Structure formats: structure tokens, C-alpha cells
Amino acid sequence: MRTEPSTAKGRATVQRVIDAACELFARQGVRATTLDQIGTRSGTGRGQLYLYFAGKSDLVAAVVAQQVERVLDAQRPLLETVSTAADVRAWCTAAEQWYGADDPVRCPIGSLVHELGEQDDAARAALADGFGRWRAVLAAAMDRVRQHDELAADLDPDAAAGALLAAYQGGVLLAGATGDLAALRTALAAFQATALVERSR
Amino acid sequence: MRTEPSTAKGRATVQRVIDAACELFARQGVRATTLDQIGTRSGTGRGQLYLYFAGKSDLVAAVVAQQVERVLDAQRPLLETVSTAADVRAWCTAAEQWYGADDPVRCPIGSLVHELGEQDDAARAALADGFGRWRAVLAAAMDRVRQHDELAADLDPDAAAGALLAAYQGGVLLAGATGDLAALRTALAAFQATALVERSR
DNA sequence: ATAAAAATGTACTGCGCGGTACAAACGAGG
């Protein structure tokens, strides 16, 4: 960020720009999105971009950070209440339904991994941090499942969180490639079938 | 492919071009690779590209197909002999070691998913087909494991293959994002821990 | 040996997009 806006109006504009960029990046990818599109979409010209951001990579870094917040915020309410195997199943079901029939199957965070330039250090760091935090939230949830004794014995919560996140990302990747959400369902179903132990109660 | 080369020399050139493109795409991505680089790397100018290929997307499609063959060929010998849980573990270990310490962690196939243009239909189809075939080979292997009764009871071989592929792709994605292969190890380890049942014999 | 075809190298063109400069409009103190 080159210049922090000093008025409310300026801050609102910055937010609109980031929001527009988030949407466009998620839908059509980073490199396929031009600054013109972002400027138009956000209702501002391209001029503002260079007032508030040092350039495209700077904007990308800001978007990555924002996107991470969005994804985590969206999941937190659901994830923070997870404490049983059934809750995990519910999260998996919800995850499958994030993708509608018509919009492209691409995780707003995961898809960024291969789209960031090699030298976009700030963005890459933000991305890695985002995955770390996502995993931490999942791990906390898995830990509660473990306390209910509904996590497979040979998995520790941290490993389970990593595995679930990988299954999700891999599933989304395959689903995006084949255009069929079944791949995601399969990946998550396998995790549920093997990692969770339903206790009768 | 615009014109099939009719001489051995021409075919050799085409192959060199595709090989060079494979390497460059795998290392630095599709969009970051220019036709100049491919022309130079393959020892031919950019002129040839347009003699044999209709344009970049055409070349990309050819590369995708080739890349799929490479990956499958590399794994076939290992995968076709898989018939026990221990063999699956061996494959997982091998998979972790495909990535050296210095080269970037990106699956030559998986990384393409988000790099292909929205309208590169031929390439996308080749990619989807590649995943399908990869999964089929894995499923055949899982079927043999099942026959040894070393696959978890609540997984059918097809689902196990999908889950393993997703775990691998997701693991590579996370490892690439964080720069730490541990993510891949965790994902594969979780699959092994929960999907495989070691029988004493 | 020679003509036709195929392969190779080079130089040029156009354009999309990131980046910059600068002019116009707005808005908050004095």
C-alpha cells in the first residue's frame, strides 16, 4: 500500500477496489484480470489504483490478505462450534455446497498458489500465513473431536487438520479440472469414512 | 497441431519443442513462459512453432497431453506392481521424494489446472482425461490391495483412488504454498494411517 | 543433378496492459 487514505471516502474506495479485485481474481484468475477491469468494476478509474497501491503486485498482496480473512471469517462460525464427528460431517457438506452449479470450482485461496509471480514475496507470505491459520482453526476443531473420542486413534488433531485441508484443496482442484464436484465429494467422504469414528451415545 | 511434420527431422524438432515447453511450464508456469524461451531452449527459433502449431494454445494442449503421458509413464512401473498396503506406502514415499530440495514444489499436471485459459478447451479436456487415467491406474492398484484385504472396509477402491489422488494434489499444493514438504507428508501419512490395514502374515 | 517440398532463421507488426503524468473536481478549514 503506497498511501493510506486519510478520509472516509478514500478508505471506502480502497475497500471497493479490493472487493472488486477479490471477485475478479476468484472468478477469472489473477493474471487474466486487468487493472482496467478492477478500476471499472469498482466504479473508479485506474488512476486511483496507483494513488493507493504501488502497483499490481502490491494490490495482489492486499487482495490475498483480504481473501484469507474472508474465507476464515466465513468458516469461523461453523468451525468454532465443531466438536463431534457429526459436526465435521456438517462442515464437509457445507464445503461441498460452496460451489454452485454455474460458477467455476476454484478455491479463492488455493487457486492463488500457482498464480502468484515468483517474486511476489509479500503475497506468497500472506498466502502461506493464511493456510497456516486455516489449518490452526481446523486443528482446534479436530482437537475437540478428539476429546469426544471420535477421531481415529492413529491421527493426532494436527495431522487430521492437515489431511482434511489437503483433501479439500485436492478435491477442489480435481473437481475444477474435471468440472465435476464428485471429485470433491469423494475426497471428503474418504476422510470422513476413515478419520472419524461415530460413537453411539 | 497445424501441420504434421512429414520427415524424421521435423518430428524430432516437434518433440524437442514439446520437451522444452514441458520443462519450462513445469518450472515457471504456462503464462510466465514465452514462445521465445521455448524456441531458444529447444534450439529452434520461434518460426518453427508456427509451422507446426497453430499458436500458443495449440502448443499448450500438446504439452498437456505429453505431460500426462510422462507422469503416468513414470509411475506405471511402480504402480502396476502395487498389491499390498506396504506397496502403497512405498509409492507414497516415492511421491514425496519426487521433489528435490531446490526445485519448486508443483505437480506438472496439477499446477496446470489454474493456468489454462478459460477457453483452452482442448487443453482442459486433455487435462481432465489425464486425471481420469491417473485415477484409473490408482484404482486398479487399490483394487489389488483390496483383494489382499488391506484396504479399510468402508472404502471402495475407486473412492480410495480418488482420495489418494486428492490427498497428493492437495498436499503438493499446500507444500508449494508454504515451501515445506511436510504438508505433503502429512496428507499422505493420514491416508496411509486410515485407509490401509496392515495384516500380519 | 535438379526441381519441388519441407524446414529453418529473421525481421517486422500490432496490441494489450502496466505504468505515469497531469488536469479537473471535490471538500474541509479559515
Place this chain on the structure above:
DNA sequence: CCTCGTTTGTACCGCGCAGTACATTTTTAT
């Protein structure tokens, strides 16, 4: 109501790269 800082809109520049044209060399066939 004037003034200065901030915000907004526009017009321009240059570069990198995909795509094209064409001249030159090499290979194949008769």
C-alpha cells in the same frame, strides 16, 4: 468564499509478447 489538500478522471507512453511474412537453407524425390 477562497484555498489548499485530497480524491477522481483521462490521456498518453513504452514494453513485452503473440502472431505474420518472407527470405534462406536443407532435404527428398525423380
